[in-house]
Amino acid sequence: MTRAAPERHDDILAAAGRRFAQSGYRGTSLQEIAADVGCSKAAVLYHFADKRAILAELVARPIDQLRELDERIAAASSPAEAQRVAAEGFVDLAVQFRRETAFLRGEFPGLFQQPPFSHLQHIPDRLARAFAGHSDHPAARVAALVILAGIAETCGEFIDLPEAELRPALLALVRRALEPVN
Amino acid sequence: MTRAAPERHDDILAAAGRRFAQSGYRGTSLQEIAADVGCSKAAVLYHFADKRAILAELVARPIDQLRELDERIAAASSPAEAQRVAAEGFVDLAVQFRRETAFLRGEFPGLFQQPPFSHLQHIPDRLARAFAGHSDHPAARVAALVILAGIAETCGEFIDLPEAELRPALLALVRRALEPVN
DNA sequence: CGGGCATCTGACCGATCGGTCAGGCATGCT
DNA sequence: AGCATGCCTGACCGATCGGTCAGATGCCCG
Known part of the structure; x- marks a missing residue:
């Protein structure tokens, strides 16, 4: 046997994430993912039920964090607090999942149109409204x-930037860019 | 005969532009474009040499404007002036070609890797450096x-916003967001 | 009226898609 | 040694891809 199964599983996710960032989910083939990993297309489908399962696993944790952020925004006591919670929470999410956010937004429509994420389809709009201070x-x-x-x-382009530099840079940018709530 | 040829040509471009914005160039099929227009795949290929010719025609004018902007940035006498020229020029370009910019950036790597746009591959980086004030x-x-x-x-999402509102909003945002050159 | 041209279509091509499956190989256990 | 299991592959499937082509249709002009 060549490699441990968990390593192969993670290699497939990493290769798929890079390809999805570059060409989107629909523009990426199982054959390309397999070639990047160095295995067969059938091996990819041995580890994952189907192509969509790969995307679902890649985005599960960032989307779960997005759902939690949505709840914290909803619990804010004022539009100004909601904007602050949204800004800091989204920056933290983007910094933590910078590889995944590189393609997550582009796949939102496809992800939210059907299970298992269809109940989350209004989150991007609520997030945008919070950012705009309602x-x-x-x-x-x-x-x-x-x-x-x-x-x-763009977070995918800052993979090599340390979090201690990226996070404050993004927070400072967001503070400058957003219109304050009065 | 159903419609004038020029109308069909433009219908195909419009349908393709919407599909490219939604699913990317690779994630869009000729069959989908044809279905949106209401004609056959062969009709699409009667009007355009091939699939790539559709993309090339969609992006020809915005990319030409991008090239002109790149030249004006290069002619600026200081990093501060370069940043101002870049900011205003890019906002104007994005507002004017808001439908095309919705997918143009995503196709940059593919467009710039081969003719006819391969000589322009460093423009995005130079633009970014000008925005950053060098x-x-x-x-x-x-x-x-x-x-x-x-x-x-996001400009594609502001299709219905009048230019007299969109342009100043983007310019004000850019002024707030970019670090000034000292 | 007939020819030429523009525009279009369905059938078809080879290639690739997502996915299935029988079978090979290595490992571990009895 | 033999069996079970995990991991993997090549061959194959039906569907769709990008693209071609023979032929149909309508319009225009001489």
Whole structure:
């Protein structure tokens, strides 16, 4: 036997994550994932029920954290506190799961349209509203969406930046960028 | 005959643009584009040499504007001026081509790896450096990349926002978010 | 009226997709 | 030694991919 099964499992997840970040879920084939790992397509499907199961496992923990953040935002006592909780919570999530956020946002529609994540489909909108300080002003909403998308899409590019540098940089950016709640 | 050829040509581009924004170039099939237009796959290939020609035509004008912006940035007399030219130029480009920027950034690697756009592959990096005020400080680079990616990825969501509202909102956001050059 | 052209379609091509399955190999246990 | 199990593979499946092509249809012009 060549490698331990758990190592192979993790290798497949890592290779799939890189490919999903580069070409999206639909633009990635099982054959490509297998070639990156150095095994056969059938081996990939030995470890995972199907292609969608790979995506589901990759995003399970970040999405669970997103759900918890959504609850903490809902429990905030004011729009200003909700914005602060949202900003710090999302930055922490993005820094912790920077590999996964590189493709997570792009897959939101597909993930939330059917089980097992369909009950979470309103979270991105609630998060955006919290970031905007619950303001209906278009400028606040524009700033909120740009910052959320920008953080999500680029964290994958800061893989090598230490958390002690990335986290404060993102927090400072978010503070400057978002319109304060008055 | 059903519709004028120029109308069909434009319908195909519009349908393809929407699909590319949703699923990426690789995640979109000619069959899906044809179904959205209401014609056959062969009709799509009657109007365009191949699938890649559709993408090339969609991005030709925004990429040409990006190239012109790159030249104006290179001609700036200081990092502060380069940052201002980059910020205003990129916002204008994103507002003007908001449908295309929704998928353009995601296709950059694929577009720049081979003709006809391979000579432009360093433009995104130069743009990011101008946004960062040519600072090597990680926080400046983080802010630059997050803002660039955020604007590119979300402009498609502001299709219905009038330019007179979107443009100042983005410019104000960019001014707040970027670290000033000292 | 007939020819030429533009536009379009269904059938078809080879290649690849996601996924299945019989079988091989190594290990561990009796 | 033989059996069970885990891990893996190549061959294969039906479906779809990007793309081609012969032929149909309608319009325009001489």
